[in-house]
Amino acid sequence: VRVHNTKRFTxxxxxxxxxxxxxxxxxxxxxxDRVGEERNxxxxxxxxxxxxxLIGGDGFENGTADVDDVHAIVESDCSFSSFLFDHDEFARxxxxxxxxxxxxxxxxxxxxxxxVPIKVHNDRQSQMVMVLCSTASAHELAxxxx
Amino acid sequence: MRFVVEGRPLEYVEGDSVAVAMxxxxxxxxxxxTLCLSGDCGNCVAIIDGVxxxxxxxxxxxxxxxxxxxxxxxxxSMFRSQPTLVPVGGSFGESQTAxxxxxxxxxxxxxxxxxxxxxxxxxxxxxxxxAAESAAVGREVLVxxxxxxxxxxxxxxxxxxxxxSLAGMRHIHAHEVVIATGAAELQPVCEGNTLAGxxxxxxxxxxxxxxLDLGRVVCVGAEAxxxxxxxxxxxxxxxxxxxxRFNGTTRxxxxxxxxxxxIERDHPCDTVIAALGSSPRDVxxxxxxxxxxxxxxxxxxxxxLPLCPTSGVVCPCSKTTIEDLDGAxxxxxxxxxxxxxxxxxxxxxxxxAACVPHLRAFVAQRTGEEALPFTARPAARQIxxxxxxxxxxxxxxxxxxxxxxxLKLGAQMDRFGGWWRPWNYGNxxxxxxxxxxxxxxxxxxxxxxxxxxxxxxxxLLERLYPTTVADIKPGRxxxxxxxxxxxxxxxxxxxxxxxxxxxxxxxxxGGATNAEMWIRDWIETWNLDVRLMDRTTALGxxxxxxxxxxxxxxxxxxxxxxxxxxHRHGSVGGVPCHIMRLSFTGEASWELHHPIDxxxxxxxQLLSAGADLGIKAHGLQALFGLRLEKGHVIVGMDTELxxxxxxxxxxxxxxxxxxxxxxxxxxxxxxxxxxxRRLLAFSMDGAAPxxxxxxxxxxxxxxxxxxxxxxxxxxxxxxxxxLKRGFIPGEEMPKTVIIDGRVATVSETPFYDKEGARxxx
Numbered sequence: 001v002r003v004h005n006t007k008r009f010t011x012x013x014x015x016x017x018x019x020x021x022x023x024x025x026x027x028x029x030x031x032x033d034r035v036g037e038e039r040n041x042x043x044x045x046x047x048x049x050x051x052x053x054l055i056g057g058d059g060f061e062n063g064t065a066d067v068d069d070v071h072a073i074v075e076s077d078c079s080f081s082s083f084l085f086d087h088d089e090f091a092r093x094x095x096x097x098x099x100x101x102x103x104x105x106x107x108x109x110x111x112x113x114x115x116v117p118i119k120v121h122n123d124r125q126s127q128m129v130m131v132l133c134s135t136a137s138a139h140e141l142a143x144x145x146x
Numbered sequence: 147m148r149f150v151v152e153g154r155p156l157e158y159v160e161g162d163s164v165a166v167a168m169x170x171x172x173x174x175x176x177x178x179x180t181l182c183l184s185g186d187c188g189n190c191v192a193i194i195d196g197v198x199x200x201x202x203x204x205x206x207x208x209x210x211x212x213x214x215x216x217x218x219x220x221x222x223s224m225f226r227s228q229p230t231l232v233p234v235g236g237s238f239g240e241s242q243t244a245x246x247x248x249x250x251x252x253x254x255x256x257x258x259x260x261x262x263x264x265x266x267x268x269x270x271x272x273x274x275x276x277a278a279e280s281a282a283v284g285r286e287v288l289v290x291x292x293x294x295x296x297x298x299x300x301x302x303x304x305x306x307x308x309x310x311s312l313a314g315m316r317h318i319h320a321h322e323v324v325i326a327t328g329a330a331e332l333q334p335v336c337e338g339n340t341l342a343g344x345x346x347x348x349x350x351x352x353x354x355x356x357x358l359d360l361g362r363v364v365c366v367g368a369e370a371x372x373x374x375x376x377x378x379x380x381x382x383x384x385x386x387x388x389x390x391r392f393n394g395t396t397r398x399x400x401x402x403x404x405x406x407x408x409i410e411r412d413h414p415c416d417t418v419i420a421a422l423g424s425s426p427r428d429v430x431x432x433x434x435x436x437x438x439x440x441x442x443x444x445x446x447x448x449x450x451l452p453l454c455p456t457s458g459v460v461c462p463c464s465k466t467t468i469e470d471l472d473g474a475x476x477x478x479x480x481x482x483x484x485x486x487x488x489x490x491x492x493x494x495x496x497x498x499a500a501c502v503p504h505l506r507a508f509v510a511q512r513t514g515e516e517a518l519p520f521t522a523r524p525a526a527r528q529i530x531x532x533x534x535x536x537x538x539x540x541x542x543x544x545x546x547x548x549x550x551x552x553l554k555l556g557a558q559m560d561r562f563g564g565w566w567r568p569w570n571y572g573n574x575x576x577x578x579x580x581x582x583x584x585x586x587x588x589x590x591x592x593x594x595x596x597x598x599x600x601x602x603x604x605x606l607l608e609r610l611y612p613t614t615v616a617d618i619k620p621g622r623x624x625x626x627x628x629x630x631x632x633x634x635x636x637x638x639x640x641x642x643x644x645x646x647x648x649x650x651x652x653x654x655x656g657g658a659t660n661a662e663m664w665i666r667d668w669i670e671t672w673n674l675d676v677r678l679m680d681r682t683t684a685l686g687x688x689x690x691x692x693x694x695x696x697x698x699x700x701x702x703x704x705x706x707x708x709x710x711x712x713h714r715h716g717s718v719g720g721v722p723c724h725i726m727r728l729s730f731t732g733e734a735s736w737e738l739h740h741p742i743d744x745x746x747x748x749x750x751q752l753l754s755a756g757a758d759l760g761i762k763a764h765g766l767q768a769l770f771g772l773r774l775e776k777g778h779v780i781v782g783m784d785t786e787l788x789x790x791x792x793x794x795x796x797x798x799x800x801x802x803x804x805x806x807x808x809x810x811x812x813x814x815x816x817x818x819x820x821x822x823r824r825l826l827a828f829s830m831d832g833a834a835p836x837x838x839x840x841x842x843x844x845x846x847x848x849x850x851x852x853x854x855x856x857x858x859x860x861x862x863x864x865x866x867x868x869l870k871r872g873f874i875p876g877e878e879m880p881k882t883v884i885i886d887g888r889v890a891t892v893s894e895t896p897f898y899d900k901e902g903a904r905x906x907x
Contacts, residue, residue, distance in 0.1 A: 006743060008743070011679065011684070013677045013678065013679045014677060015677075051677070052679075069677075071599045071600045071601065071647060071675075071677055072599075072677065073597050073599055073677050073678075073679045075597070075679065075681070075684070076741065077684045078684065078741055078742055078743045079681075079682075079683040079684035079742065096258035096259055096260070097257070097258070097259065097537075098259060099259055101261040101319065114537075114539050115539035115540070115541065115542060116539075116542050134544065134683045135547070135683060135742065136544035136545055136546065136565070136683050137542045137544050139545055140542045140543070140544075141542075144539060
């Protein structure tokens with residue numbers, strides 16, 4: 001287990017159109033930032049559902065987001081813990097334990113890992129794979145991974 | 147190179163299976179019976195390195211392997227024996243060590259999940275053809291062959307193919323499964339068929355290929371050269387006629403055959419090759435009748451049933467004889483399935499591979515019809531508990547952010563509603579009095595929490611809940627029941643209104659997940675414009691309760707703590723909180739909902755600031771007692787699956803005059819019907835009886851206690867319990883009942899502070 005810590009995200013629930021727009025804007029911004037080398041740490045835009053997204057990383061975890069939906073729910077959220085793996089290590093050691101077929105080309109996957117619900121975020125640029133699970137279950141997943 | 151059989155070191159040849167290595171040394175792997183050496187029967191099973199029921203013909207001998215036979219009578223021990231790995235008189239061999247012992251013998255067995263388009267089981271000619279055809283159309287094919295160390299032991303719905311390999315267990319998730327397992331050789335069933343020295347043609351070929359001398363060999367059942375299974379009958383002395391019996395004491399010494407002239411003759415021999423034909427190797431295909439499973443080749447071919455046996459052991463695994471089958475038949479067990487259940491025939495090591503053809507022949511002779519074989523159950527062969535449990539994990543029990551704080555305070559932790567929670571901190575009565583007389587804090591982070599917003603949020607909640615929602619003012623909250631369409635209680639909690647369209651809902655710890663799915667389903671069904679976010683694991687919650695609770699909050703910067711059923715956002719000791727004034731304990735209480743990464747900080751500040759107020763943390767044991775004194779029901783503990791509001795005296799929480807709510811129709815339909823169960827309160831002198839204790843009226847059990855508590859403040863036992871008779875409308879309630887041999891009085895709730903003054907103080 002490489003890293004295990006609680007992640008702080010901004011969590012947004014809004015209309016599908018508003019989430020689409022927000023994600024497009026954020027991805028553009030992240031790509032531009034990276035090109036301009038303005039960001040040292042990782043940043044994440046993890047689409048959990050058509051109407052829900054997690055935004056994490058430096059400057060994105062403070063519970064604010066510019067969402068085009070007056071009824072959007074925008075909250076700071078630290079309910080997830082993360083485990084970081086490099087891509088090859090994940091493919092070799094963790095992917096065979098997943099109970100669904102992990103697609104290395106997909107950005108996000110969700111399902112059970114050793115009976116613990118997780119989300120897998122595959123960052124192709126950094127070649128890192130982040131496994132997210134509920135902080136309440138993180139100790140259990142850590143023990144099972146170990 | 148040597149291995150150990152029953153404590154004696156023996157030589158083997160590299161590549162020998164354990165069965166061949168034993169036979170090479172004149173040792174029978176088991177205690178007799180026909181050997182197939184193809185993994186089909188259970189006649190060669192033994193204990194290998196402590197693992198019982200291992201098929202010795204399927205395991206390659208390794209230096210230092212320790213073999214023990216199963217006991218002649220009864221089965222091997224349920225517990226793994228410790229093999230002796232130290233050889234007598236030196237090392238095991240050149241290069242192998244005890245570390246080469248197969249992985250399956252270790253305590254931990256790895257499991258891997260693999261995915262493919264087509265899994266082909268068996269790589270004979272049919273399997274090769276199926277694999278090639280699938281690959282030719284671009285499908286990803288995975289071939290699983292026992293000869294390559296991949297034993298398929300089960301196929302489950304999915305389909306998921308479970309494979310035992312030396313590297314561990316493989317769980318193959320396939321879109322389609324092709325079974326190409328071929329045919330198995332029939333075993334002879336006649337008198338003397340448990341003697342040693344009887345071989346199938348395949349076994350005879352295997353032993354000859356290994357260089358073993360079989361002595362005087364005769365062959366019964368087929369002419370030389372006849373194809374049986376994958377092998378041709380060897381050109382030994384072929385006996386023309388019908389097999390009658392094998393003769394001998396422990397080994398076969400002669401075989402009796404009835405010739406074409408009808409005369410029985412004995413033929414002296416050391417080995418008999420029984421070439422009696424074959425039957426589909428169908429254990430796996432009998433396991434799962436799914437449309438994504440195809441059987442090809444000999445495994446799917448029609449095979450004639452053998453002649454019905456008249457004597458001998460039919461099922462070598464369960465030792466079922468023809469006499470056993472006859473006895474069961476005469477008692478009315480007249481189907482294959484019933485015979486299996488009555489005699490255990492087909493339930494043993496080989497899962498019917500050896501006996502099912504004969505069992506079917508037995509039934510066919512008596513009914514005139516060919517009965518289908520019974521369904522095979524995983525696993526197709528014995529696997530260790532480690533292999534069976536590989537990849538199986540228990541449900542996850544979640545921890546709150548305060549878990550370690552509870553442990554530091556000496557909490558006895560227990561599991562409730564999917565969470566680890568403190569049961570007490572050593573003395574629940576002291577915790578109780580802290581709540582009643584001073585101030586206490588409890589970790590209620592496990593409560594379900596959900597934000598609902600959107601133009602239709604009020605409409606959604608009006609439909610979901612039986613109470614009125616539109617009249618809840620922003621800044622206020624209300625207790626609510628959650629009912630299903632039948633009017634049965636599925637959860638309860640609070641509605642907290644923040645503004646015109648934004649609400650916070652709370653649920654029980656155990657009911658939160660189901661409640662979220664329930665609400666999402668109805669949002670979809672009703673096509674409402676609503677946003678919903680589950681905050682259960684994002685927010686911690688600490689309950690500050692007791693007459694000095696307000697003072698504690700003021701010390702941490704809350705100048706005017708919210709009044710009863712009011713709430714507001716604010717800072718408590720610098721921690722941002724949503725402060726909600728509720729009461730589950732019956733005392734003035736505030737729930738502080740906050741980000742879970744601030745839980746420890748807030749918890750410690752509360753304990754520190756309240757030290758001179760006599761603050762203590764309380765666990766569930768005290769909490770359950772406190773709420774019971776108030777008569778508060780816990781959904782799931784005091785309620786049953788068909789509990790209606792009326793049955794728990796919660797009609798006050800239902801506004802039947804609303805235009806609509808889930809369960810309304812059912813409640814209206816049943817409003818005037820007789821009811822025959824009711825949750826009542828009881829009290830009696832002395833200590834509380836155990837929960838679940840029966841409630842007696844006269845000499846009849848009339849119900850049971852759901853929760854009980856020895857009340858420190860009332861100095862008596864208080865209880866809730868179900869009475870399941872005597873509630874015809876107009877019929878008088880019983881005044882007393884008998885619980886735990888004592889007279890208990892039917893009581894009104896709350897037991898304590900009936901006016902609710904303390905909660906509102």
